[in-house]
Amino acid sequence: MNERKLMSGNEATAEGAIAVGCRYFFGYPITPQNKIPEYMSEHLPEVGGVYVQAESEVAAINMVYGAASTGAYVMTTSSSPGISLMQEGLSYMIGSELPGVVVNMVRGGPGLGNIGPAQSDYWLATRGAGHGDGRCLTFAPFSVQELYDWTGRSFTIAQTYRNPVMILADAVLANMIEPCRMHERREHPKQPPDWAVGGVREGRPRHIINSLYVDLPEEEQVNLRIARRYEQAATEEVHFAEYGHEEPQILVCAYGISARICQTAVQRATEAGVPTRLVRPISLFPFPTDIIAQWADRVAKILVVELSMGQFVEDVRLAVEGRCPVELMSRTGGMMMMPEEVTDRIVQMAQSD
């Protein structure tokens, strides 16, 4: 097929899931991601799939938990307040070692906030996943094409690591319209994974999906197994992109929609005489620590640009480990910075040495 089509980020997210075989969607309406459940309710029945509108995000994530137990390619999508409600279910999925895909089209907060773009769920995505010793593998696309591609990839990553994957985007990415190249829709995998429930018919022993381990050493072993999967992901699923000058004075770090703004800003700063480079993490957990550490040895300063009051910057500082100064440029509450503001800040940083 390889069809190229103009579509919104929400539509690309939904189609990207269907295209890799996702046939089960459970969700609850919340702006700015409503086009995803609408798209699923329209297109999943065409391919023999199931769309269920849950009574709440709490129910939606637990429906995902149930569907995931059978080995299904299953997804839910929401926005910040709804993702808060899903934290319990995500923790149970991690504890029960279940795969699944969750998309968060982040909006302004805290509280009910607004439906503007924000990146203030960085901690919720990368540290969150409710209580206990587990996390979501988290990826941050920055275009409609990447929403399509990464939503698709998330299903195999989730199955490989038996852990939920979160796609972290925002209100702008959800609603912007760009060309998107699509591949043909694939079928749902025929064979369920060897751990899935579905009845003891085949003469196999019982399968149990469970996160209760009253024996403390056993729980520790489970947590160590989960931690080893994260270590494995850190060697296999670290993704980032780089743009700009090969010998930069200033390094800019930004992800998602902020990185789109910074692409322009970095180019203009370089043109204005300050060699600047952008490192854009695509995987937020596992975090591309090494590339940032390497640049930290070679640049004068690092500027972190994010749509929150300093969440992503902490991971950058952990990677930098004091090798160079790290400054933060934020907007919050649904507001965004202009590329020229970022350029000015880069030039100021270069001059204030």
Added chain:
Amino acid sequence: MSAPITEHAKALYIYPDSLTETRMRYCPGCTHGIAHRLIAEVIDELGIRDRTLAIATVGCSVFAYEYFNTDAVQAAHGRGPAVATGIKRTRPDTIVFTYQGDGDLASIGLAEVMHAAARAENFTVIFINNAVFGMTQGQMAPTTLMGQKTTTTPRGRTVEQGGYPLNICELLAAIPGVAYLARETMTSPKYVRAAKRSIKKAFQAQMQQLGFSLVELVSSCPTWWRMKPLEAFAHIEQNMLPQYPLKVFVDKAAAGKEERS
């Protein structure tokens, strides 16, 4: 020498295939054991063990996945009906039941059970109502009787402090998606037989894809009622059944037969 007696005897009481031999953690005099056995007997009689999934929830029955000899999924507190929905929508060829106490179903999970019923989801709920939070050591539940002393109603439940008991079957009876709905108890052989009949009908309603089915079992908790087992049974009959009368509320299969005849 005469033949051994077993050659002529008909087995009246055998250990169900659908129960594992794991030793249960329930207290003496608790009716969870009877309820488990009745469900296991029904699964055996219907010949569905190899496609049945048990959903264990949170409460004293949290280890149900160790007791039922089927595939099993442990669900978060109150979320059993949502988990069952996810399973049944992806694997409609399976038979799914949740096993939920009154804290799990009537308190934290009220939304999930009501909406599963409203969507006419094809699974079965076994609802154990003993009017108290058992596993957390005897606190008030939504189904706690007026005046009943619990560890959080030390002077007895009052309307001012804890409101009124919640009658789940009466709420569900108003929902068209419900295919089978009954309240039973297990304090005498007669009641136990009736309870088993209702559990079987609930599973059959699911097998016929008629919609949502639920059997409430008015149950005992001698430990947190601070009663001897027989006193607990007397308490059920004297005090709980007036609040929670035994009744078949909905039986769509039977109603269908009447319409056809």
